Amino acid sequence: MNITKLSTADIRRETVVASAITMFARSGYLGTSVAGIAEHAGISQAYVFKLFPSKELLFVTALEACFELVLAALERGAATSPDHSPDAMLFAMGGAYAELIGDRSLLMLQVHAQSAASVPEIGAALRKGLRATTLLAKSRSNASDEAVQRFIAYGQLCHLIVVTGLDHNPPDWADLITAGIRHP
């Protein structure tokens, strides 16, 4: 039982955002139709437009929800780290992130968001999420700037590995770039 009572429209909005994450992650911003999201959520397409003013804002909302989950996972990882040294903290946060993106949706949504970043609102949401992620990694780990930078860089490498499918059926050359990287 929540302290804030949600109207049924607000509840609907949440299920639609969940469907949007799934569908946008599957086919990208332009490749996903609002009708498809509506069908996945089990409502009519017209009602999606009652709940969100535009496809663009629905994508932004989904991306923001995605970063909320990422930040929560990093926080969780940091909180459960057995050792408080900067390296151990970043390692624990990386492990929590790898676990989070096990179903690939949150990862793919970020990849598609990078491709759609020229849409101003999407670019802004992406910057905001990256900023929060970076600052959280820095503040919770107390690591050096270089270590935080490396943390983000290897996160991007993880994205590349998943996008190219190198984790699922790795060819012989793949372990050159997948070795030691924790991915789903």
Added chain:
Amino acid sequence: MNITKLSTADIRRETVVASAITMFARSGYLGTSVAGIAEHAGISQAYVFKLFPSKELLFVTALEACFELVLAALERGAATSPDHSPDAMLFAMGGAYAELIGDRSLLMLQVHAQSAASVPEIGAALRKGLRATTLLAKSRSNASDEAVQRFIAYGQLCHLIVVTGLDHNPPDWADLITAGIRHP
């Protein structure tokens, strides 16, 4: 005068590929219309379809040309490195890459290709390009696997920096992840 004589259709194909790189880099695979590419190339849309069987194959051709240029740049960087130590070789190759993507087209095309990688032919071309890039970096530098992996990871970080516009008007927090990264 070339040793291989090109028919005018082959020449046209090359100019169309150049236009395709520019336009696809600007708006992505789904966001770019063949009509727009045709206009940029100064020919009719119908003729583009005479030169290439489909939009998909045009994108793949553009992506392959992109990787050709990347590989050539890495080769050039390696060739002009003053020092033959693995670290110096990778550093020189990274510098050449940073210089190559000065106009952002080749970088953005790779980002959009990652977003479109679920199209089988595009995913395959992406894997092929990544494979060639990785193996070239390894063989020309003689660096350790870890160093090559880091080379690729920081390349992806460079892509992220450009996509989010952190290089053009960096906010205060940006140098946490842009420090020391050579980007256009």
Added chain:
DNA sequence: CCATTCAGTGAGTGTATACTCACTCACATG
């Protein structure tokens, strides 16, 4: 019992776009 509000939809509209086809025109060659 009437009035208001709110969740939810069916049936559109306008537009963009991948791809096709019948055609023209310039030119080279016998």
Added chain:
DNA sequence: CATGTGAGTGAGTATACACTCACTGAATGG
């Protein structure tokens, strides 16, 4: 001149999709 070839196009077709609007039915409350 006749004819064949290859570059190049105008005008389509078919479809998908973002977004709109007039509407329904049910609950709520005075």
